[in-house]
Amino acid sequence: MTSRNPPSPHRRATLKAMAAATLGLPPLAGAQTTPAKVLRYAFPIAETGMDPVALSDLYSRILTAHIFENFYDYDHLARPFKIRPCTAAGMPEVSEDFRTYTVRIKPGIYFQDDPVFKGSKRELVAQDYVYSWKRFFDPRWKAPAFATLNELKMLGMGALRDAALKDKKPFDYDTEVEGMRALDRYTVRFRFAEPQPRFIQTMAGGDLSVTVPVGLEDEIGQLGRSFNSMAERLRDAFSQVELEKNRIEILLNDLSEGVLGISADGRVTITNPAAAELLGRDLPIGAELGRAFPYDIANV
Numbered sequence: 001m002t003s004r005n006p007p008s009p010h011r012r013a014t015l016k017a018m019a020a021a022t023l024g025l026p027p028l029a030g031a032q033t034t035p036a037k038v039l040r041y042a043f044p045i046a047e048t049g050m051d052p053v054a055l056s057d058l059y060s061r062i063l064t065a066h067i068f069e070n071f072y073d074y075d076h077l078a079r080p081f082k083i084r085p086c087t088a089a090g091m092p093e094v095s096e097d098f099r100t101y102t103v104r105i106k107p108g109i110y111f112q113d114d115p116v117f118k119g120s121k122r123e124l125v126a127q128d129y130v131y132s133w134k135r136f137f138d139p140r141w142k143a144p145a146f147a148t149l150n151e152l153k154m155l156g157m158g159a160l161r162d163a164a165l166k167d168k169k170p171f172d173y174d175t176e177v178e179g180m181r182a183l184d185r186y187t188v189r190f191r192f193a194e195p196q197p198r199f200i201q202t203m204a205g206g207d208l209s210v211t212v213p214v215g216l217e218d219e220i221g222q223l224g225r226s227f228n229s230m231a232e233r234l235r236d237a238f239s240q241v242e243l244e245k246n247r248i249e250i251l252l253n254d255l256s257e258g259v260l261g262i263s264a265d266g267r268v269t270i271t272n273p274a275a276a277e278l279l280g281r282d283l284p285i286g287a288e289l290g291r292a293f294p295y296d297i298a299n300v
Helices: 009-022 058-064 126-135 146-150 157-167 199-204 219-254 273-279
Strands: 072-075 082-085 100-104 180-184 187-191 260-262 268-271
Touching (some): 082 199, 126 187
Antiparallel strands (some): 072 082, 180 187
């Protein structure tokens, strides 16, 4: 058995550059020497994956938040903080009733090189975002974020998911829906059944993984550390809420018995596909029971 020689400084620099390219980062200048600024971040537990659709844990989302790009992101250092375009060419066009958002993405943004592209440069286009967002509605992935996105009531998306569940067929990505559509190569339009004045925050991702830089030991430094601690607690709380909502939805969808929850004012609060099949009609969350059924049934 022969021993392997340690990698040369040149080889080490090449490996570092390749690792940076994998994460979409520029190669380090002067990679043969130790960088002047290196951040080492220790997680209590390992990440569980890199697919945003399948994630619910805090630590995986910290990583993916710095790998994948949304239409918009936050300028956390602005006072007050503001939302700024990331892959979008500008701020969205929003209808007066907050039910329609139109986003144009910048031409000339390309994916990282990958064998699937067979050596060709692959440009980011509007349909890529439509496909990526539809994956959250695909029952196959049991996306933890589905419940949050479903509350937005994108026109046609709930029906597309329900059809896959009812017919027990693969989710139909090719069917166009009114709520989320690529109008052309660089334009995506979202439409909702109800006003969504905060949808731009959803597009920005609400990334709480960016912390306040702390370099002082005085009161300002203590305040910065307090903000960072609060952001970490919020990230953990949001992750737990999302996970719990997903668990409840999975449980309801897998039950063969119909489940229907009604509030004191006669509105639907909980339902599942089995209940819709049993009753012969869809009962969306928030629907008035009296409008869906005759008076005597609604008041049982």
